[in-house]
Amino acid sequence: MPRPAPVRAHLGSIVTIVTTVSATAAALTAVVTPAAAAPDASTSCDAAATGFIPVLQLDLPERANYLNTTPPYSLDRTADVGSNFDRVGYCLELNGPDGPQWVWTAMEPFTDDARRLGLPTHPGELVRQRVGDLDVQSNVPGVTTGTGQTGYLEMWPNQYQESASTQVANASPITYDADDNPTSNLGYGSFQVSQIGAARPSNVAAKQVFSVNTFTESTNSVLSLGIGTNLAGQPDWTFANNASRYTQRTLTAFVRPSLVTLTESPQDRQLVPRDSTGGAVVPVAGRITDPRIRRVQLRVIGDGRTQTFTSSGDTFRFTPRITAGLHEYTFELRASGSGIDRMVARREGVVSGDVYVVQGQSNSEAAKYNGAANGEESPYLRSLGTSTSDPAISGADRVWNYATGDVTVQPGSVGQWAIRMGRRLVDTYKVPVALFNGAHGGQPIAFFQRNDANPDDLATNYGRLRQRLEAAGVISHVRGVLFYQGESDNDNAAVHVAGFTSLIEDWRSDFGTSTRYYVYQVRTSPCGNTTAMNLREAQREFGDTLGVTLLSTNGLSGHDRCHYAYLGGYRDMGDHTFAVLARDLYGGPSAGVAPPNPSGVTASGSQLVVQLRSADPLTVDSGAAADFRLEGSTVTVSSVAYQAGGRLVLTLSGPAAGATGLVYQGHLGAGPWISNPIGTGLLAFRLPLTP
Numbered sequence: 034m035p036r037p038a039p040v041r042a043h044l045g046s047i048v049t050i051v052t053t054v055s056a057t058a059a060a061l062t063a064v065v066t067p068a069a070a071a072p073d074a075s076t077s078c079d080a081a082a083t084g085f086i087p088v089l090q091l092d093l094p095e096r097a098n099y100l101n102t103t104p105p106y107s108l109d110r111t112a113d114v115g116s117n118f119d120r121v122g123y124c125l126e127l128n129g130p131d132g133p134q135w136v137w138t139a140m141e142p143f144t145d146d147a148r149r150l151g152l153p154t155h156p157g158e159l160v161r162q163r164v165g166d167l168d169v170q171s172n173v174p175g176v177t178t179g180t181g182q183t184g185y186l187e188m189w190p191n192q193y194q195e196s197a198s199t200q201v202a203n204a205s206p207i208t209y210d211a212d213d214n215p216t217s218n219l220g221y222g223s224f225q226v227s228q229i230g231a232a233r234p235s236n237v238a239a240k241q242v243f244s245v246n247t248f249t250e251s252t253n254s255v256l257s258l259g260i261g262t263n264l265a266g267q268p269d270w271t272f273a274n275n276a277s278r279y280t281q282r283t284l285t286a287f288v289r290p291s292l293v294t295l296t297e298s299p300q301d302r303q304l305v306p307r308d309s310t311g312g313a314v315v316p317v318a319g320r321i322t323d324p325r326i327r328r329v330q331l332r333v334i335g336d337g338r339t340q341t342f343t344s345s346g347d348t349f350r351f352t353p354r355i356t357a358g359l360h361e362y363t364f365e366l367r368a369s370g371s372g373i374d375r376m377v378a379r380r381e382g383v384v385s386g387d388v389y390v391v392q393g394q395s396n397s398e399a400a401k402y403n404g405a406a407n408g409e410e411s412p413y414l415r416s417l418g419t420s421t422s423d424p425a426i427s428g429a430d431r432v433w434n435y436a437t438g439d440v441t442v443q444p445g446s447v448g449q450w451a452i453r454m455g456r457r458l459v460d461t462y463k464v465p466v467a468l469f470n471g472a473h474g475g476q477p478i479a480f481f482q483r484n485d486a487n488p489d490d491l492a493t494n495y496g497r498l499r500q501r502l503e504a505a506g507v508i509s510h511v512r513g514v515l516f517y518q519g520e521s522d523n524d525n526a527a528v529h530v531a532g533f534t535s536l537i538e539d540w541r542s543d544f545g546t547s548t549r550y551y552v553y554q555v556r557t558s559p560c561g562n563t564t565a566m567n568l569r570e571a572q573r574e575f576g577d578t579l580g581v582t583l584l585s586t587n588g589l590s591g592h593d594r595c596h597y598a599y600l601g602g603y604r605d606m607g608d609h610t611f612a613v614l615a616r617d618l619y620g621g622p623s624a625g626v627a628p629p630n631p632s633g634v635t636a637s638g639s640q641l642v643v644q645l646r647s648a649d650p651l652t653v654d655s656g657a658a659a660d661f662r663l664e665g666s667t668v669t670v671s672s673v674a675y676q677a678g679g680r681l682v683l684t685l686s687g688p689a690a691g692a693t694g695l696v697y698q699g700h701l702g703a704g705p706w707i708s709n710p711i712g713t714g715l716l717a718f719r720l721p722l723t724p
Contacts, residue, residue: 078124118288128281202235220249306510318350335362386465393518395474399448404599424491453607471498478532560595585628588714590703625710654705666692
């Protein structure tokens with residue numbers, strides 16, 4: 034499984050805990066050694082590649098059409114290597130008008146399968162992630178050489194766009210560089226390693242180490258490749274079509290044979306769900322694969338102490354415990370023996386915290402329509418995978434990322450209101466939060482249903498989200514699901530109720546009984562229409578019929594007839610949602626939090642009284658009466674006033690004789706509103722009149 038790259042851990046003062054595990058030695062598996070390397074695979078990088086062996090070598094042609102085929106490697110030892118490596122390296126050699134050029138780069142492994150180290154030529158062979166401990170050596174001016182850097186990989190057979198995921202600081206959304214977006218499975222191809230800043234934000238400019246592109250395009254196109262950043266075109270050499278400039282174009286993949294094989298370990302940046310005592314056990318387990326190794330030691334550094342565990346057996350399993358809080362943990366595994374002492378694995382940025390799912394249409398995607406939310410990002414907000422509808426891309430992305438709010442269908446995309454909500458949970462309760470957004474714009478309730486014959490079906494929205502939760506190890510630890518959908522059901526209440534009832538039953542089956550469910554009453558169904566009330570009234574009733582907690586979208590003035598600006602829209606929505614989660618799950622205040630929700634309407638002469646379920650005081654803006662209408666009568670509402678005890682008193686233009694019901698429909702755009710102390714608007718409703 035691909036592993037993401039490091040986040041710097043807070044070390045603090047150090048306390049040492051030592052545990053020793055003994056076991057008798059068992060038979061050791063055979064190991065591939067550097068001495069076994071084929072002599073005809075020598076490269077200009079051999080001095081830098083000490084301790085590595087070449088496993089794949091390819092003389093790149095001027096033109097290639099490798100889509101759905103295996104490139105003609107002159108060296109292929111992947112079957113011998115298998116998963117027996119703990120570090121990956123690449124050497125690209127070019128010889129052209131500027132003379133012989135070469136670059137060497139090595140990094141933590143992004144896969145445990147040697148067959149995935151070469152050019153990706155089949156759909157689903159996709160790597161887009163950070164890598165840690167990047168080593169770069171080169172004879173090309175402008176390439177930053179050295180060890181301990183942070184890298185970013187873009188490896189896929191797909192076509193791609195300039196749009197950025199925002200996982201790479203200072204990458205551009207309008208040029209092809211270190212952070213692009215794979216799209217169709219039709220071929221173009223990217224095989225790129227970049228140097229990036231370790232943090233987000235960062236003052237470090239993203240730079241290319243090397244690029245090989247166009248290898249899955251038709252033979253009508255010349256390969257685009259280069260070492261370092263292209264200063265005369267697209268920075269990552271896309272569309273350079275320059276392979277004919279070089280008489281030598283050789284790409285060699287290397288591995289460093291491993292000393293141990295891991296069977297359990299965290300990923301970089303992983304969030305492990307906290308348990309009832311405020312932390313989590315994070316196992317690290319495996320077996321020794323090199324007969325020289327006599328001892329394996331794990332150090333876990335974070336929250337002001339270091340835990341140390343040691344094993345002298347041929348297998349090992351350590352169970353360190355981490356605590357939930359605003360601190361990250363680094364896991365360092367060393368193997369030592371006769372004449373050898375090596376760091377064999379390092380995982381950084383591991384945290385423990387809470388998990389939430391966001392699902393629905395475009396107002397759950399909550400992209401940047403008007404105003405940015407990037408100021409809400411935090412190193413303690415995480416996500417795994419991509420909310421794409423492409424099954425191949427979705428299935429390939431199993432990497433933990435930083436959560437980001439402004440872009441959609443990208444690694445880490447969670448939406449603007451979700452990232453605001455998450456940031457407030459992080460800042461207020463000092464707990465990391467993982468957000469999983471599975472939303473897809475413009476879809477009816479049927480789109481989100483589970484395939485009961487195959488719940489993990491990647492061809493379904495439900496299966497793609499479910500697989501991400503399973504891969505993250507959090508599917509049975511979801512604290513809350515937040516659902517905003519219904520515009521595309523076009524006020525068909527029967528279809529929406531049946532679909533949501535089925536959906537929540539499946540969620541309760543998959544997530545367990547402790548998860549809380551929150552449903553936003555949509556502002557419009559369809560978009561642009563606030564007079565249709567069937568679906569919105571049905572959603573309001575979910576609180577009574579399905580045991581969900583209702584959330585209101587009235588009161589948000591930054592509304593464009595369908596979506597919302599950040600200020601006055603998604604930002605406020607995130608604040609309102611935070612307040613409800615804080616009340617329900619963190620012991621936060623309850624006064625003034627619940628969306629105003631009526632329980633009944635009584636009529637007396639020329640006056641109606643709407644009894645609310647909460648006695649929270651409400652603010653009634655001038656002009657709010659226009660959003661009420663009576664059914665069965667031409668009488669209108671002249672004024673509205675709040676009365677202590679949770680009552681709205683409506684004065685009518687005449688007696689309500691003949692009226693059968695009262696509707697509050699809200700409106701498009703900005704106020705006036707009837708809202709609670711935190712600004713949440715009165716839920717839309719349709720209720721019968723009682724004497």
